[in-house]
Amino acid sequence: MTTTDLGVTAEVTKELDSPLEIAGVKFTSRLIVGTGKYTTNQIMIDAIRASGAEMVTVAVRRVDLDRTKEEAILHHLNPEEFFLLANTAGCHTADDAIRYARLARAAGFNEFVKLEVIGDDETLLPDVQATIEAAQILADEGFKVMAYTNDDLITALRLEDVGCVAVMPLASPIGSGLGVVNPYFIREIKRRLEVPVIVDAGVGTASDACLTMEQGVDGVLMNTALAAAEDPVRMAHAMKTATIAGRLAFLAGRMKSREIAVPSSPKVGMLD
Amino acid sequence: MSSTEQIQVRLNGKDRDITFGHTVQSLLEAIEINPLAVVVEVNREILNRDQYSDVGIHEGDTIEVVHFVGGG
Numbered sequence: 001m002t003t004t005d006l007g008v009t010a011e012v013t014k015e016l017d018s019p020l021e022i023a024g025v026k027f028t029s030r031l032i033v034g035t036g037k038y039t040t041n042q043i044m045i046d047a048i049r050a051s052g053a054e055m056v057t058v059a060v061r062r063v064d065l066d067r068t069k070e071e072a073i074l075h076h077l078n079p080e081e082f083f084l085l086a087n088t089a090g091c092h093t094a095d096d097a098i099r100y101a102r103l104a105r106a107a108g109f110n111e112f113v114k115l116e117v118i119g120d121d122e123t124l125l126p127d128v129q130a131t132i133e134a135a136q137i138l139a140d141e142g143f144k145v146m147a148y149t150n151d152d153l154i155t156a157l158r159l160e161d162v163g164c165v166a167v168m169p170l171a172s173p174i175g176s177g178l179g180v181v182n183p184y185f186i187r188e189i190k191r192r193l194e195v196p197v198i199v200d201a202g203v204g205t206a207s208d209a210c211l212t213m214e215q216g217v218d219g220v221l222m223n224t225a226l227a228a229a230e231d232p233v234r235m236a237h238a239m240k241t242a243t244i245a246g247r248l249a250f251l252a253g254r255m256k257s258r259e260i261a262v263p264s265s266p267k268v269g270m271l272d
Numbered sequence: 273m274s275s276t277e278q279i280q281v282r283l284n285g286k287d288r289d290i291t292f293g294h295t296v297q298s299l300l301e302a303i304e305i306n307p308l309a310v311v312v313e314v315n316r317e318i319l320n321r322d323q324y325s326d327v328g329i330h331e332g333d334t335i336e337v338v339h340f341v342g343g344g
Binding site: 034037044057059061063065072073074084086087089102104106107175201221223224 | 309336
């Protein structure tokens with residue numbers, strides 16, 4: 001049993017839920033978190049541990065040879081403790097994304113990559129054509145591609161067709177914190193795909209994570225919602241419990257909603 | 273060529289003069305980079321770590337030394 005500092009229990013037993021399985025790798029936590037934008041590395045690692053996430057995303061960048069700041073993430077993040085998911089964030093073409101993915105794989109941790117090809121700098125919405133093209137090439141090279149995409153069903157189906165091991169539609173634009181703007185299409189993508197569907201980007205607070213998981217998706221990925229919270233560690237506890245809450249609520253099957261009241265206590269047995 | 277001759281390379285986006293005769297391995301050591309903590313690309317070709325001692329650095333080479341940083 002995991003008990004948070006607030007005394008909130010967040011236990012998921014085998015009876016309650018099965019693990020999240022991506023390309024044969026099993027994860028107990030359905031929450032995946034990023035490592036960017038934290039004010040300090042200590043807050044980052046504390047927040048990640050509080051979130052319960054096992055898979056964490058990292059970016060590939062040039063080493064700062066002037067050593068103006070200590071930026072190497074692996075000084076702080078033990079690769080034995082977390083499953084590293086390298087991303088291709090910042091790439092605007094299929095060729096760039098493929099190059100970054102190959103560099104990430106050469107680091108030697110695993111063959112997974114979070115494929116991200118940006119199509120527009122103002123919205124950071126994905127270039128889905130370039131994403132599909134890069135996904136096909138990377139999948140053919142043996143990469144386990146987890147593709148960031150928009151909430152378009154046809155694109156999601158194509159990404160599955162070309163061999164992605166997970167498809168990751170956005171809840172709303174990266175870093176926006178707007179929550180799930182289109183729950184219907186998220187549900188449709190989940191309903192039609194066989195590979196895991198992980199909602200990536202746009203979650204702002206705990207209710208967004210809960211609502212996301214209530215759509216029936218397999219997991220949720222977030223970064224800014226934790227890093228930009230006033231108290232990232234406390235928010236990480238909230239996201240952990242919200243993700244579990246939404247998942248269990250989905251599995252439990254919610255009651256039918258209706259627009260009239262129905263009493264919960266017996267009508268009989270009232271005093272005269 | 274003598275071993276003290278300087279050559280120019282492009283290293284992580286900046287022109288640098290280095291001594292002729294370096295391998296990738298010795299260059300990383302010279303700039304105090306742990307070879308196990310980075311991935312190196314020379315002229316757009318990604319190297320395996322076991323190639324570092326065999327691949328020589330030549331005039332005009334474009335070298336990228338990358339690692340993982342925080343990201344989402």
